[in-house]
Amino acid sequence: MRTSLTRRHFFGLAAGASALAACSAPGQEPAPAVTSPAPARTSPPPSSSTAASTSAAPSGPATEVAHATSGRPEIALTFHGAGDPRITRQVLDLIRQHDAHITVLAVGTWLAEHPDAARMVRDGGHELGNHTWSHPALAGYKPEPMLAEIQRCRDKLAEVTGTPGTFFRQSQGQHATPQELVEAGRAGYARVLSYDVDSLDWKDPGPAAIRSAVAQARAGSVVSMHLGHAGTVAALPGILTDLRERGLTPVTATELLK
Structure with a gap:
């Protein structure tokens, strides 16, 4: 179900007091596997009433999607949800x-600390x-703690916004591992x-570098960006202007992939 090889990277610190780390860091050595996450990483399974109120589990592992194939002149700007509201x-x-729309993949601790930002x-x-709940190096987790990270964020998202969201995104990796797909499916x-x-x-490379990186997007692309970084804000006007001039419309991931 994966579209390309999995890549795992260090979890760097984001700018700002409450900003979290990036999802991947190309070119760095992979983070060491975590064989047994700290107790704080786990959480008890949600109650049956909570689980029922979020989403029904699919029949098997989730399917990974990273690019739309419809051919429509659209892209999805997706943001890691953390940082200063x-x-x-x-x-x-x-x-x-x-007049654009985006998808924010929210970290559970951010939802708990800043529910109004998610709203x-x-x-x-x-x-x-x-x-995920705490944006760990999720690929190194064993199945049950991995599932707990997904479920805990799912339940907080439903509590804060009324929905568990359509998509899950793995933390600290561009692509999901087979086990992450399994646990995402188990979580609904x-x-x-x-x-x-x-x-x-x-990485806070400056607005021009961010704008240049996003210029690689083509029709159907899913772009990874981050809230909580002033450089992202500074780059956005140019990015959005570039997309408009190229005839590409930023839409939600659901709209892109329909």
Whole structure:
């Protein structure tokens, strides 16, 4: 079900006091596998009532998607949901000004700390998804703690926004492992949303470099970006202008993949 080889990378620190690390760091050595996550990483299984209120589990492992094949002139700008809510508001304001829509893959700890930021995303007509509870090096987790990371974020997302989101995205990796696909399916997600273009904005390389990275996007691309970084905000006007001039419309991942 995977579209390309899995790549795993270190979890770098994002700018700002509450910003989390990036999802991948091409060119670095993979993080060491975690054989037994710390107790704080786990959580008890959700109650049957909570699980029933979020989503029904599909029949098997989730399917990974990283690029649309419809041929429509659309792309999905997807954002790692973490960081200062003031930056989230700035991103949403710019997106609104350009009549675009985005998908935010929310980290559970961010949802717990800043529920109003997630509601801003929802109320702006954008899409939310699940990006694990604490953004660990998820591929190294054993099945049950891996499932707990997904379920705990799922349940907080449903509590805060009224929906568990359509998609799950693995943390610290561009592509999902077979086990991550299995556990996402067990948690009720039919699709795992990976990506084919990495903006590298989490490295804070400057607006011009971020804009250049996103320029690699083509019709059907899923682009990885991050809330919580001032450089991302500075790059967005140019990115959105470039996309419009190329005839590409930023839409939610659900719209892109329909």
